[in-house]
Amino acid sequence: MRLPLPLTGLRTDSLFPRRRFRAHTDRFYSALGERYGLPAPSAAGLRTTFAEMVRTLRALPGHPLHEERATELVVLAHAGTDAEASWPGPVLSATLPEVRRAFAVTDLGPVSGFAALELAGVYATAMRCDRAVVVLMDQDRPITLPDDPTTWATQAVTLVLGGAGPSLGHLDVSVTRDDVTRDDTGGGVPSWSPPTTGAWSHLARRLPAPDDVALTIHDPISRCTGRCLVTPAGRP
Incomplete structure (x- = not known):
């Protein structure tokens, strides 16, 4: 779907x-x-939680979550399990009382961010929002099997839709359930990228762009594929 609000921040x-x-x-x-053969969480050393x-992003001057009164909709997304159960969605709702709607999306692996954006588009249309914020999160101490090949990192990528500021482009986002191979996905994303944020952090370096930018990621576990096409501002 074409998101109703342009991308204005990343x-x-x-x-x-x-x-x-x-x-x-x-x-x-x-x-x-x-x-299940899982090591004790403490064996991983220090950790954070979603x-x-x-809370850190909320308190960070200049971060979109800090500008509470300008935001009507916030959607979180993460692929991995939390290091400790921390309920980031309710925490977000409690710390952003002025936001009309806030919730989290997970359990879709690297496709979670695409699903969050698609849902943000649906809700923004229904709510007639002027500004929405989507926050994608990874952490480097999720609870995983010892042979998990994923390279994790603690980072967050924040996408701002609408509001003030020049447009970085318009987003067409979809999540479909289908079987594709890794060769089909491409997207220029290294295999070591953190699952939720890696592709989007690389996208930040490519925008604004004079031509369309396509991003496609497949999750073999859920068998879902996320696709995003960024069309330059001013193009239909």
């Missing part, structure tokens, strides 16, 4: 506070994961 943040795992949650997750990342 930024990456990677400085977030880290601390040790809480003793009670470390014991809980250790006991829960033992039968809720703490949201």
Whole structure:
């Protein structure tokens, strides 16, 4: 679908506070994961949570989440499990009381960000929003199997739709369930990119662009493919 609001902002943040795992949650997750061969969470060292990342962005001067009164809709997205259960969606709602709607999207692997953008477009249309913010998040200490080949990193990519500022382009976004191979996806995204934010952080370096920019990512687990076409401002 063509999003009703143009892309007016795109930024990456990677400085977030880290601390040790809480003793009670470390014991809980250790006991829960033992039968599946999962290591104790504390073995990974210091960690952050998605809720703490949201609080950090909210308090960061100049970040779109800091400009609460100008935003009507906020959507979060992340691919991996939280290091500790932290409920980032409710935390976001509690810290942004002026926002009309805030929620999170997950469990679609690297396609989660595409789904968040598509839903943001649906809600922005229904709510007749003038400005929406989509925040994609990864962290480097998710609870995963020891042989998980994914390279994780703690970072957030924030996309601003509408509001003040020059347009970086118009987005056509879709999520479909189909079977494709890695060779079909392309997108110029290295295999080491963090699943939710990697593709979008690379996109930030390519915009604004004089020509269309296409981004396609496939998740073999959910068998979903996310596609985004960025059309330059001024083009139909």
